[in-house]
Amino acid sequence: MNNRLKVLRAERDWSQQDLAERLQVSRQSVNAIETGKYDPSLPLAFRIAELFGLAIEAVFTSPSKG
């Protein structure tokens, strides 16, 4: 699933490790989500969106639209 994690991180000057620590997940998780190798569960997707203060659709692109 395509997403804007890398851009959102860059805007805040956060590394993958920084984001992982804020989400309390492993850096591997952030990397896998960011590169589209892993689609997060709905609860984790909400946590990510809420951390950036955005709606889920503003972070992740719906597969049907993407």
Place this chain on the structure above:
Amino acid sequence: MSAYRSPAIRRYLIRIIVLVILYLGFLIAAVTAFKAHAVSGIAAYGLAVLPALPVIGVFWAVMRMLVEETDEFLRLLHVRQCLFATGFCLTVMTIWEFLQNFDLVPPGNGGFGAAFFWFVGLGLGGLYNRFTLGTAGCA
């Protein structure tokens, strides 16, 4: 905030260390006793099974890690590793069994049973994760 260190993996490693120590102790005790012909009857069965118990404990520790891992991506990696190991073990044992059925290989397995190949499969499953998802998943 600190880097995520999987508590599930930490507990798993501690359990594995304890189980390996138990395994070596039980195995040495069993081999020593059988070589000295010091056991017989029901006690012999009990002693022969004793080294298997920590190995079964390792199966439990691996499955327990799947339950306790809270990082969903790491849990996915562990599950894939276990599935790969199970498939690998079943494949090797099935082929070996048919080779034995047709007397193309000697009977017995030289001590390398299903558990051995499952553990080898776990290692290969980690490599499979590394190549397909970019990480073996040891956080």
